[in-house]
Amino acid sequence: MSDIVRIGMLGGGTVGQGVARIIRDTAHTIERATGHRIEMGPVLVRDASLGRPGIDPSSITTDPQAVLGNPDVDIIIEVMGGVDPTREWLVQALRSGTSVVTANKQLLARHAPELLAAAEEGGSELRFEASVCAAIPVIKVLRESLLAAEIESVMGIVNGTTNYILTEMRKSGMAYAEALTQAQDLGYAEADPTEDVGGGDAAAKMAILSSIAFHTRVSIDDVPHVGIDQLQGDDVDIAHELGFVTKLLGVARLVDGAVSVRVHPALVPGDHPLAAINGADNAVLLESSIVRQIMLVGPGAGGTETASAVVSDVLSILGSNPGSFLGGALVDAGRPMAQDGSLDSAFYLRIDVADKPGVLARVSSVLSDSGVSILTVLQRGEGEAARLVMILHRGPESRVTEAMAALRALPEVRDEPVLIHVVGDGQASA
Ligand SMILES: NC(=O)c1ccc[n+]([C@@H]2O[C@H](COP(=O)([O-])OP(=O)(O)OC[C@H]3O[C@@H](n4cnc5c(N)ncnc54)[C@H](OP(=O)(O)O)[C@@H]3O)[C@@H](O)[C@H]2O)c1
Known part of the structure; x- marks a missing residue:
């Protein structure tokens, strides 16, 4: 690459403006460190009339080909989002030999194989650190520092919005709806929070992380995903009383050589490293027998934080040759996906039942018929009803699924039983 490296950018919104500012403010430092002078070139937007702090107005364009078909552009930064037409544009750029840095998790979680194939064809690079956990350099650590660490599990709080809501529910006893409104008022949640609270955002990030790991x-x-929108404040409170903290977790692990990746609420023992991650922060816990545990923590969103990861990817491209060993982590080892139900887990089970003699014995016997054993029981009478809360011993999930079907059929069971994963063996101390 020549001494002057010209950037073409698709998108000039929150992240794009952050990128332009960082490149302008750190140009000298970057040139001293890399020998390359980075210059901002054309920036594609939809509405050219809007003011965009940090971006030179003369570089704004509404013509995609001013970026994509421009022979003066050395690296393309994609910060416009969306799957179409972004996918087609990036494939075109990568095939023609232009390296791409993107922050687009939804695109990568759906079309990474096609984009990587286009990069291979064009001898270009595809970098995407900003697509997961903003400024936390988790992809770089996985694909470079831990390339040979034989990672066995990746467990993460990868969505700041839901972590903020759960933290508020636990700390101030707020109901879910109230905590969500507060998160929206403070800008931690979008007006339409479905992607975040339904687990789709975390599932996209876990698909990307597990692909690399x-x-x-x-x-x-x-990636099957369950969000926090069905979670009840009562369960968060009871879990807290029992010594657990409720989190929305992305859990990816190797099971007999197959890959299992899921997103669901989980009870984390109070002294587990992930229990201490509060507010909108993100954290990813990496485990392998070689490195034991490594946890990366930091802000998981924000325009400047995300822009910083984008710029860092540009620097990585300057510092590595296409086709170098760094491509190795992106090789497809062809692992199968694990069958659902083939995993072990401990569980929190809450059942609201009619308060009649012998109910606890009947519930226990249904669980035991399916081979599920109980670690802890809490029973509370509430008038005509009783609430049974149990922590179930770690065991095959398929047995718990079988027991749930039988429990729903018991005449004494009033509402849908609540089942939440528990991290570890069911003890409140990790
Ligand atoms: N913001 C964050 O904290 C954050 C964190 C992690 C990852 N990301 C990812 O970063 C990317 C950018 O996010 P953002 O917050 O910067 O979004 P944003 O503020 O909405 O900016 C998007 C930009 O792309 C332009 N754009 C969108 N579709 C276009 C199209 N079809 N043709 C031309 N221009 C188009 C928009 O133009 P107009 O301005 O004219 O509408 C705007 O300038 C997304 O993939 C997002 O998921 C963001």
Whole structure:
């Protein structure tokens, strides 16, 4: 690459403006460190009439080809979002030999194989650090520092909005709806929070992380996800009383050589490293027998934080040759996806039942018929009803699924039983 490296940018919104500012303010430092002078070139937007602090107005364009078909552009930064037409544009750029840096998790979680194939064809690079956990350099750590660490599990709080809501529910006893409104008022949640609270955002990030960690191709369609929108304040409170903290977790692990990736609420023992991650912060806990545990923590969103990860990817491209060993982590080792139900887990089970003699014995016997054993029981009478809360011993999830079907059929069971994963073996101390 020549001494002057020209950037073309698709998108000039929150992140794009942050990128332009960082490049302008750190140009000298970057030139001293890399020998390359980075210059901002054309920036594609939809509405050219809007003011965009940090971006030179003369570089604004509404013509995609001013970026994509421009022979003066050396690296393309994609910060416009969306799957179409972004996918087609990036494939075109990568195939023609232009390296791309993107922050677009939804695109990568769906179309990484096609984009990587286009990069291979064009001898270009695709970098996407900003697509997961903003400024936390988790992808770089996985694909460079821990390339040979044989990662066995990736467990993460990868959505700041839901972590903020759960933290408020636990700290101030707020109901879910109230905590969500507060998060929206403070700008931690979008007006339409579905992607965040329904677990789709975390599932996209876990698809990307597990693809790198396990050298395989995981799509968002391979990641079953349950969000926090069905979670009840009562369960968060009871879990807290029992010594657990409720989190929305992304859990990816290798099970007998197959890959299992899921997103769901989980009870985390109070002294587990992830229990201490509060507010809108993100954290990713990486485990392998070689490195034991490594946890990366930091802000998981924000225009400047995300822009910083984008600029760092540009520097990585300057510092590495296409086709170098760094491509190795993106090789597809062809691992299969694990079958649902083939995993072990401990569980929190809450059942509201009619307060009649012998109910606890009947529930216990249904669980025991399916081979599920109980670690802890809490029973509370509430008038005509009773509430049974149990922590179930770690065991095959398929047995718990079978027991749930039988429990729903008991005449004494009043509402849908609540089942939440518990991290570890069910003890409140990790
Ligand atoms: N903001 C964050 O904290 C954050 C964190 C992590 C990842 N990301 C990712 O970063 C990307 C950018 O996010 P953002 O917050 O900067 O979004 P944003 O503020 O909405 O900016 C998007 C920009 O792209 C332009 N754009 C969108 N579609 C276009 C199209 N079809 N043709 C031309 N221009 C188009 C928009 O133009 P107009 O301005 O004219 O509408 C705007 O300038 C997304 O993929 C997002 O998921 C963001």
